[in-house]
């Protein structure tokens with residue numbers, strides 16, 4: 549695999565997405581959200597070492613893709629940056645882009661993104677893949693979800709179920725690991741290596757390494773999932789297609805002006 553699976557924080561959603569475009573998303577009113585008082589927390593879950601410097605202009609270059617796909621990304625990805633000090637500057641190809649590029653988008657291979665500030669600004673290898681946008685029947689809100697989710701990773705945000713405040717225990721995480729194994733094996737990982745990697749990339753994050761909010765079920769960085777709670781009831785985490793209130797507040801707070 550040309551692309552190192554270990555660099556890509558998000559592997560394809562499609563196998564475990566009980567909800568995308570067809571269902572009506574519930575509208576919930578938030579009355580009790582807050583940031584933790586620690587200065588070291590974001591979740592949305594942001595990995596401190598992967599943050600871009602404040603006031604950065606991030607050069608986003610398209611390696612491939614058609615006009616419609618590029619336009620969709622140009623329209624949706626910047627929704628993250630309202631009220632932040634960051635900007636995206638888009639380039640149609642390497643010929644028109646500066647030598648240093650921060651996010652390199654391809655619509656090939658699969659869907660995933662490197663996490664945040666990867667330090668490789670000079671190469672021409674992709675850092676953000678959106679292969680699922682090639683599906684002709686992809687509902688618009690699911691395309692929006694994919695773009696926002698992957699650009700969230702590109703900003704340094706981790707999966708919400710890795711928030712140390714995740715309230716549903718290990719069993720749903722084990723489900724994630726089970727889904728992860730065949731995906732990594734399909735990317736060329738040996739079985740034991742895939743097992744180790746899947747445990748690592750699904751484990752709770754260390755409080756010292758992240759900025760976070762309280763657990764945010766409605767974060768764009770959460771995964772849709774269905775599992776059984778201790779009282780035997782079914783819990784459904786839905787696939788949202790918009791940034792949550794906490795997603796927006798987190799970016800404003802930790803990447804703010």
Ligand SMILES: [Zn+2]
Nearest residue numbers: 557558559697
């Ligand atoms: Zn992801």
